[in-house]
Amino acid sequence: MALGSARHTDEVCVLPGSGLAFERGTEVLMPIYLIHRSEEYWGADADRFEPDRFSVEAIRERGTLGAMPFFPFSLGPRNCIGQFFATFTALVVTAVLVPRYDFELACDRREVAELHSFTMRPSVRDTDGRWVGLPMRVSSRRAAVGRRRFIARGSTENI
Numbered sequence: 001m002a003l004g005s006a007r008h009t010d011e012v013c014v015l016p017g018s019g020l021a022f023e024r025g026t027e028v029l030m031p032i033y034l035i036h037r038s039e040e041y042w043g044a045d046a047d048r049f050e051p052d053r054f055s056v057e058a059i060r061e062r063g064t065l066g067a068m069p070f071f072p073f074s075l076g077p078r079n080c081i082g083q084f085f086a087t088f089t090a091l092v093v094t095a096v097l098v099p100r101y102d103f104e105l106a107c108d109r110r111e112v113a114e115l116h117s118f119t120m121r122p123s124v125r126d127t128d129g130r131w132v133g134l135p136m137r138v139s140s141r142r143a144a145v146g147r148r149r150f151i152a153r154g155s156t157e158n159i
Helices: 056-062 082-097
Strands: 006-007 029-030 100-103 113-116 119-123 136-140 148-151 155-158
Touching: none
Parallel strands: none
Antiparallel strands: 006 029, 100 136, 113 119, 136 148, 148 155
């Protein structure tokens, strides 16, 4: 997920609810990361993963229908050119891997943090303080006899 998206105003704009005016040509940054964690839109548990919050009923209950508070690929004619590719790739990879493998963290979940770079992603630090990605244990869902578990970076162990 991108941390923000910038736009230039092509006319004088007034921000609803605040009266704040932007002159023509002003660069406006939409802080996607902050909006996606706004208690105003998502409630007191805005940082918690809760898929049901995207149901039409939940949106109506919060009163944010039409507010568009979730836009991970930006909005409008200049949205992310990779949106379709990213969404399609995630669906295909999930559809292929999940039926065949089990996934579990290979570290304490309290060690996982958000790594903010060009995009945001989960990661952990090694003993030298370097970000090293998200170590996972991946095991085949095939017959348990002779199963091997793959641990981060291709090493294996017998189960």
